[in-house]
Amino acid sequence: MKFSCNKTTLLKSLNMVLKAVSIRTPLPILKGILLEINQDKLKISASDLNITIENTIKISSEGNASMVIAGRTFIDIIKKLPGNDISFEYNESNGNLSIKSINVVFNLTTISGNEFPKTLTDNEYLNEDNSITIASEVLNDLIKKTSFSASIEESRGILTGVLVEFYNEGIRMVAIDGLRLAMSEAKINNKINESIIIPAKNINDISKLIVENAGEVDIVKLYIFENKVILKIGMTLILVRCMEGEYIPYNQLLKQEDNIKLIVNRENILESIERAALISRERKHNRIKLNIEKNNMRVIAKSDEGEYKEDIYVDSEGENIDIDFNFKYMLDALKAADTENILMKMEGSEAGAVITSLEKEEYNRFKYLVLPLKLI
Numbered sequence: 099m100k101f102s103c104n105k106t107t108l109l110k111s112l113n114m115v116l117k118a119v120s121i122r123t124p125l126p127i128l129k130g131i132l133l134e135i136n137q138d139k140l141k142i143s144a145s146d147l148n149i150t151i152e153n154t155i156k157i158s159s160e161g162n163a164s165m166v167i168a169g170r171t172f173i174d175i176i177k178k179l180p181g182n183d184i185s186f187e188y189n190e191s192n193g194n195l196s197i198k199s200i201n202v203v204f205n206l207t208t209i210s211g212n213e214f215p216k217t218l219t220d221n222e223y224l225n226e227d228n229s230i231t232i233a234s235e236v237l238n239d240l241i242k243k244t245s246f247s248a249s250i251e252e253s254r255g256i257l258t259g260v261l262v263e264f265y266n267e268g269i270r271m272v273a274i275d276g277l278r279l280a281m282s283e284a285k286i287n288n289k290i291n292e293s294i295i296i297p298a299k300n301i302n303d304i305s306k307l308i309v310e311n312a313g314e315v316d317i318v319k320l321y322i323f324e325n326k327v328i329l330k331i332g333m334t335l336i337l338v339r340c341m342e343g344e345y346i347p348y349n350q351l352l353k354q355e356d357n358i359k360l361i362v363n364r365e366n367i368l369e370s371i372e373r374a375a376l377i378s379r380e381r382k383h384n385r386i387k388l389n390i391e392k393n394n395m396r397v398i399a400k401s402d403e404g405e406y407k408e409d410i411y412v413d414s415e416g417e418n419i420d421i422d423f424n425f426k427y428m429l430d431a432l433k434a435a436d437t438e439n440i441l442m443k444m445e446g447s448e449a450g451a452v453i454t455s456l457e458k459e460e461y462n463r464f465k466y467l468v469l470p471l472k473l474i
Contacts, residue, residue, distance in 0.1 A: 101135055101159040102185045105176065105199070111142050111153040112173045114310060114334055117303045118144040118151040119169040130166040131173075132214040135159050135188075144169060145215050149300045150337040151307070163188050164211030167195060175204050224328065230264060230320040232286045234308045234331065237318050240271045240282050241305040243434045243464050247273035247280035248298035259295040259341040261348070264288050264322075272348050273298065278427045279351055279467040280434070292322055295341040304338075307331055351467060352452060354445040358416035360390065361456065364440045367395070368432040370408045374399035375425045377406045383471050386425045391418045399425075421447045422471040431466040448472060 112131070120128040123146065132143040138159055143152040165188060176184070179199035187196040188208075197204040241260075249257040254276065261272040270283035296304075308318065308331060315332035329336045374386045378399040389396040393414050399406040421444065432440070437455045444451050453466040 099135070099159075099161045099163050099188045099190065100186065101140070101157050101163075101188075102183060103140065103155065103157040105179060105182050105184050107155050108140075108184065109173075109176050110310070111140075111155050112176060114153045114307060115142050115144040115151045116169065116173060117306065118146055118149045120146040127166055127209070127213055128215075129169055130209070130214070131169040132164070132166050132211050133208075134211060135161070135163045137162070143214070147215065148297065148339050149303060150215070150335075151303075152335040154333045163190065165193065165195065165208035166211055166214050167206055167208045172206070175206075224321055224330075230286070230288050230290065230322070232269065232284075232288075232318050232320065234311070234315055234318050236284050236286065238305050238308045240269065240284060241301055243282035243436075244271040244273045244280040245298050245301050245305070246430050246434065247275055247278050247466075249275035250298075256295060256341060256343045256345055258299075259297050259345075260301050261345045262294050262296055262301075264290055264292045266291070272345070274346055274348060274351070277424070277469050278431070279348060280431070280464070281348065281352075281466070282464040284463065290322075293345075294322060294325070294327055295343070295345055296327065296338055297341060300338045304329060304336060307334060307336065351450075352465065354443075354449050354452070356416075356443045357446060358390065358419055358442075358444040359414070360395065360442040360444075361413040361439055362395065362410065362442065364432055364435055364437060366410050367397075367440075368429065370397045370410055371425050371428055371432070373397075373408065374406050375429070377401050377404055378425055384424045384426050385422055385471055386428075387420060387422050389420050390414060417446075419444065419447055421451070423451070423468055424471060427468045431468055435464060435466070 115131060128146055134141040138156055139154055140157045141152055141154045180202055181199040185198045193208045195206045195208050245260050248260055252258060257274055257276060263270040267285055267288055268283055269286050272281045311332050319330040321328040325340045327338050327340060374397050378384055378386050378401055380401055387398040389398060393412055395410045395412045397408045431453050439456050441454050441456055442451050450467045450469045455464060
């Protein structure tokens with residue numbers, strides 16, 4: 099059976115599904131990529147059992163076939179082919195796949211596609227009654243504003259995931275690593291109440307797929323069922339197995355008195371802390387000090403290499419305070435905030451700083467909590 103396709107189109111599709119190809123797995127088939135030819139369509143799939151990604155492209159074909167091929171080897175071969183048009187010939191009797199481009203020929207061994215985990219296209223839950231529609235830009239913005247705060251330590255269990263809450267006409271994402279919290283929410287056309295926890299690694303893969311489809315796809319459809327979620331991004335389907343367990347009651351962490359309030363230009367404090375980091379980056383916990391007095395914030399950093407001080411104007415309300423932070427956590431929050439001015443609220447030097455936006459955009463609502471180093 100013969101089929102052919104464009105190299106650029108094929109490579110873009112392969113790079114999308116590559117995110118789900120297993121590197122270390124006791125199941126060798128999960129190191130492979132499933133190729134399913136049906137008339138003029140090629141469906142390409144990969145799975146590590148936690149995330150499955152499928153993408154469909156147009157091809158020229160003489161029939162139907164299904165095979166699994168060594169994933170990374172196949173992608174590397176396609177990258178190195180000299181021409182833009184690729185011809186394939188599949189021998190079902192011996193599983194050989196011949197790949198030709200100009201004067202280059204590869205012959206690869208495949209195994210039957212029947213051994214690959216069940217794919218998503220015919221999933222019974224893919225119907226409009228179960229779907230939630232969200233603008234791809236909004237979804238990506240929510241992910242970027244939260245996922246960085248999820249823990250990267252596997253021992254932290256549920257904290258390696260991002261909580262996604264759907265409520266009446268809204269969506270909220272929350273991530274916590276024990277030392278900081280990020281929350282962002284947006285209005286969407288939604289009538290269901292549902293909470294799921296998506297592994298941070300997988301939700302970051304979703305963000306990458308949205309970016310890769312930018313300009314081609316404006317909306318994402320989500321289907322939630324049996325502690326799983328399927329996302330449809332144009333011709334790409336993603337199934338993610340959600341994490342099981344109860345998430346931390348994050349609202350309790352945000353309850354504190356607003357004894358100190360500061361309004362500060364985001365770029366000013368961001369650039370100042372970046373300069374402080376040049377001195378403080380060799381210190382334990384990346385420590386910097388914020389000294390707040392009247393309408394002035396002094397950013398201070400000290401190490402064996404030297405000392406840094408800078409005064410920034412702030413519109414302040416409340417008592418004077420000295421408080422130490424990990425500069426990396428502050429920078430992550432300030433970079434994600436993406437707004438001209440920020441509001442910082444603190445109860446005192448023993449409590450965290452809550453960072454929010456002054457603007458009231460339709461989406462881009464966020465809230466960050468960064469704990470001081472005195473509590474670490």
